[in-house]
Amino acid sequence: MTSSARIAVDAMGGDGGLFVMLDGVAMARRRFPDLRYVLVGDEPAIRKGLSRHPNLEAAADIVHADGMVASDDKPSQAIRRARSTSMGIAIDQVKQGNAAAAVSAGNTGALMAMAKVSLRTMPGIDRPALAALLPSLGETDTVMLDLGANTECDARNLVQFAVMGAAYARTALDLARPRVALLNIGTEDQKGTDIIRDAAAQLRDAGHLNLDFTGFIEGDRLSRGEIDVVVCDGFSGNIALKTAEGTARFVADLLKRAFRSSVRSKIGFLISKPATELLRDHLDPNNHNGAVFLGLNGLIVKSHGGANASGIANAVGVAAKMVRDDLSRRIADDLGNIEARAA
Structure with missing residues (x-):
């Protein structure tokens, strides 16, 4: 990653508002001092916010946007207003080559739609996919895709998702040959x-790719650390992700209730506090923040809308790592291997 690499940030996206976004980018600035930033949004408000972060101010350019995408805007509405919104302009910064990647905590559907229209899919990719890192009991996190961009997929889509997910795992997790599995019953x-079985047959014949296809995996094994990449359609993936997040919150709330139930429990909490703090940190979505739209002619990272400053910084870190490791080129190389094999 060169010192000229710039990350465009939709400063107006996210539930926490502008100040949370700027706090997060300022934190990322300290972690990645070689990066520069393009902050897109209401220029007067951004300049006022930057007065609290002189270190970020020295490394940031501001691009004014008159509007922003609301959380309840439909993708079709967002596309029509793309040229005047902070989200649309941030994506356009990538398209124009003014930024190496864009980060937004705004409306997921709008971000996906605008990015696809503006950046288009890479050659050899029919549909982009949304991928994220999930915590696991293994030595590394687990990549999962698609998480909602495509509710219906055919076998060709799933194979392409596997190729992109493996390339992302090699980048994000530093794995030479990621273990890949298809989510199944x-x-x-x-x-x-038939679609899943067909995709499995194609992946079993993909020994020429930098991945190891291990077959099928059931939902109850996703967090065991047995595989590196989980592939599924967006309908199943989104349900699995939301179920996992809900289960994590359920466990955390159950522990709180149990520890408050009696004096003895409160004493037990004090004794076990280091372990419970470790559990909380491991399950905190802010520590795994930053989903990636794979398969586009440009790098786009989606942050949780409710992310705090640390979560925003982590999302920027995901973008920085993708830029540094040239993720788009890795995906293109793997797709080229598929086409060469088919020829």
């Missing part, structure tokens, strides 16, 4: 739909 070869 069982691990036996005959389980699942």
